[in-house]
Amino acid sequence: MMGASPLGSALFTDLYQLTMLQGYHEAGLHTQTAIFDLYFRRAPFQGGYAVWAGLDPALSALEGLRFTDRDLAYLEGTGLFRPAFLSALREWRFTGQVTAFPEGRVVFPHEPLLTVRGPLWEAQLIETALLNVLNFQTLIATKAARLVSAAQASPHGGEVVEFGARRAQGPDGALGATRAAVIGGATGTSNVEAAARYGLRATGTHAHAWVEAFPTELDAFRAYARLYPDATTLLLDTFDTLRSGLPNALTVARELRGAGHELRGVRLDSGDLAYLSAQVRAALDGAGFPDVQIVASNDLSEFVIESVIKGGGRVDVYGVGTQLATGGGEGGGALGGVFKLVALNGEGRMKLTGDPTKASVPGDKRVWRAYTGQGGLVMDVITGLHDAAPQPGERVSDPTNPLGSRRVPAGLTWVDPRVVVMDGGVRRQPPEPLTDLQSRARADIAALPEGTRRLLNPHRYHVSLGAPLQARRDTLIARLRDRHGL
Ligand SMILES: Nc1ncnc2c1ncn2[C@@H]1O[C@H](COP(=O)(O)OP(=O)(O)OP(=O)(O)O)[C@@H](O)[C@H]1O
Numbered sequence: 001m002m003g004a005s006p007l008g009s010a011l012f013t014d015l016y017q018l019t020m021l022q023g024y025h026e027a028g029l030h031t032q033t034a035i036f037d038l039y040f041r042r043a044p045f046q047g048g049y050a051v052w053a054g055l056d057p058a059l060s061a062l063e064g065l066r067f068t069d070r071d072l073a074y075l076e077g078t079g080l081f082r083p084a085f086l087s088a089l090r091e092w093r094f095t096g097q098v099t100a101f102p103e104g105r106v107v108f109p110h111e112p113l114l115t116v117r118g119p120l121w122e123a124q125l126i127e128t129a130l131l132n133v134l135n136f137q138t139l140i141a142t143k144a145a146r147l148v149s150a151a152q153a154s155p156h157g158g159e160v161v162e163f164g165a166r167r168a169q170g171p172d173g174a175l176g177a178t179r180a181a182v183i184g185g186a187t188g189t190s191n192v193e194a195a196a197r198y199g200l201r202a203t204g205t206h207a208h209a210w211v212e213a214f215p216t217e218l219d220a221f222r223a224y225a226r227l228y229p230d231a232t233t234l235l236l237d238t239f240d241t242l243r244s245g246l247p248n249a250l251t252v253a254r255e256l257r258g259a260g261h262e263l264r265g266v267r268l269d270s271g272d273l274a275y276l277s278a279q280v281r282a283a284l285d286g287a288g289f290p291d292v293q294i295v296a297s298n299d300l301s302e303f304v305i306e307s308v309i310k311g312g313g314r315v316d317v318y319g320v321g322t323q324l325a326t327g328g329g330e331g332g333g334a335l336g337g338v339f340k341l342v343a344l345n346g347e348g349r350m351k352l353t354g355d356p357t358k359a360s361v362p363g364d365k366r367v368w369r370a371y372t373g374q375g376g377l378v379m380d381v382i383t384g385l386h387d388a389a390p391q392p393g394e395r396v397s398d399p400t401n402p403l404g405s406r407r408v409p410a411g412l413t414w415v416d417p418r419v420v421v422m423d424g425g426v427r428r429q430p431p432e433p434l435t436d437l438q439s440r441a442r443a444d445i446a447a448l449p450e451g452t453r454r455l456l457n458p459h460r461y462h463v464s465l466g467a468p469l470q471a472r473r474d475t476l477i478a479r480l481r482d483r484h485g486l
């Protein structure tokens, strides 16, 4: 065993949460009712949207969170914590309420994706673990969605499967990445542990080592096909894709057919994938094998996939490793989601800063999402929890730019997409199957305005603040400035 995931350990937090917790406890602030919002300020990959993922593992972790004897002994050993606080921690449980977008929904910068309401010391402690799992899985689900949209732009269609276990950020990163990749639209994984854990299709071909292990490429191909006559995908590029791999694969395809089976596929792993896949497709079709699939791999990204398709490529399945499992590449690497205190004991709180993109929005809130009659997404408006839904003609403002405002169009249907997913520290619903989350994401991505899906310089989907909320925020800003002499 490589060690269990730290998610679910009360010590999987930043030290400052615990030092603050002790302070809240001493000051008697710890039981005051706090509201924290989790949101990100920029969509990953310089894209126009994100696919919200990681909620189920986050909620599972909250449900069981306890300080064990080992945890308390460690904390005692730091010399930072007093006995009264350590014994209070023994009773610490998460008893709060969590309201969140359902997993798989498309989400946008600045809107509260998840809101925690509960005693201050409960909500504060969980920041680190919540952000860890939600930032990562949202990043990877979004990457998968981008890869899948690129693949599906081909008139012939295309799937994405996840090949990233060898490149992921550690074992826990690999498992989380597979889960999120599937939510974002990946149709299979090569990671067998992840497949078993999440009830997914484990899929794969063979490596160059298999071919190198036999006297000839044809011997290797024949041996594999004999063992898996209905599940063989042959890797063509160990020696030369067109001059050796392809003719040998055709030989094996004919032999399999003679024995009542069909070759499933071939894999291309180097060279110009547009040119090679078109050549291989033509050869397979010409030889009477139109159903043999072409799998491609080798440092694929959404931009490579786009280029392969533009170049006339005929790839059916893209096997993506590094870029998918790590979210690597431009604007990737990490999602910068944050968790901010927005109210304490019913009073709005906010972070003021010189950078208007970083100032938070105080108070308990609601997100309204507007749809056209055809089910297309139009805009999101954040209001106070008890404010009316946005009205046609109402002026709503840009959360990062006080001068940016727009009027709410008429004829839209407004829905509050967030749900209470946990109450009294207990989940309200059982975990949803990953296939349901994948379908939800697929439908939401299809409902996005065309330009918002674009990979490069997408249209910005508008998330605005309702007028009463903006007014309360302005009042609080003025009060904080007065109080701090700013
Ligand atoms: N038609 C294409 N358009 C854009 N990028 C492509 C295309 N075909 C392949 N690529 C990408 O080009 C990069 C380099 O491919 P190349 O064939 O030179 O690599 P390679 O020689 O196989 O390298 P290595 O052996 O290190 O994997 C890869 O990231 C591959 O995904």
Ligand SMILES: O=P(O)(O)OC[C@H]1O[C@H](OP(=O)(O)OP(=O)(O)O)[C@H](O)[C@@H]1O
Residues within 6 Å of the ligand: 163, 164, 166, 167, 269, 297, 298, 299, 300, 319, 320, 321, 322, 323
């Ligand atoms: O999207 P990727 O990160 O490229 O992951 C997939 C790659 O992993 C495997 O090869 P590997 O990279 O281990 O060896 P190679 O570079 O010799 O192909 C496989 O053959 C793919 O090319």
Ligand SMILES: O=C(O)c1cccnc1
Residues within 6 Å of the ligand: 163, 164, 190, 203, 204, 205, 206, 207, 267, 297, 319, 321
């Ligand atoms: O099955 C494959 O082809 C595979 C699996 C992992 C990484 N690269 C390729």
